[in-house]
Amino acid sequence: MADPLALERLTLEPLTAEAFAPFGSVIQADPAAMRLINGGTTERYHALAEAEAYGEDARVILNIFRGAPRAFPYALTMMERHPLGSQSFSPLTPRDWLVVVAPDEDGRPGRPRVFRACGDQGVNYRANVWHHPLMAVGAATDFLVVDRTGAGNNLEEFFYDTPFLIAEP
Ligand SMILES: NC(=O)N[C@@H](O)C(=O)O
Numbered sequence: 001m002a003d004p005l006a007l008e009r010l011t012l013e014p015l016t017a018e019a020f021a022p023f024g025s026v027i028q029a030d031p032a033a034m035r036l037i038n039g040g041t042t043e044r045y046h047a048l049a050e051a052e053a054y055g056e057d058a059r060v061i062l063n064i065f066r067g068a069p070r071a072f073p074y075a076l077t078m079m080e081r082h083p084l085g086s087q088s089f090s091p092l093t094p095r096d097w098l099v100v101v102a103p104d105e106d107g108r109p110g111r112p113r114v115f116r117a118c119g120d121q122g123v124n125y126r127a128n129v130w131h132h133p134l135m136a137v138g139a140a141t142d143f144l145v146v147d148r149t150g151a152g153n154n155l156e157e158f159f160y161d162t163p164f165l166i167a168e169p
């Protein structure tokens, strides 16, 4: 890695629905979304996010990603996006993890924003939102992932000229 001290350090922000709104939705048991069902035996947290799937033969699928923990300090060199569909990540083990997104600036990602997600928080990236691939922290962690399959290329990657630094999770 280049000298970590020479890289631009990214600060961590707490993950909130408001802060994340430009990029998608936070998936967590929000009391405002709760309705009682099944005779009052179940709390339904309704429509926390919407899956998007565009293009030929597009289908929404459910997956499990087992993310290995990232090592820190971490040099963030790239971002990606999925133009044909959304992608959500919800931890199946309640362990904190990192969510990294960036605004689009003329077809390339701008400065990344790093959110610290709690173990009871997931996110749904809207289609075509720049994000970094899954960043598990501390131990291998399983995530339920809802995203799109079908025809066409659904992955666009971008590599920064100079990495950014995430010093610690
Ligand atoms: N490649 C893949 O399915 N995973 C990435 O899209 C990711 O965001 O982790």
Ligand code: NI
Binding pocket: 080, 082, 087, 131, 132, 133
């Ligand atoms: Ni992705």
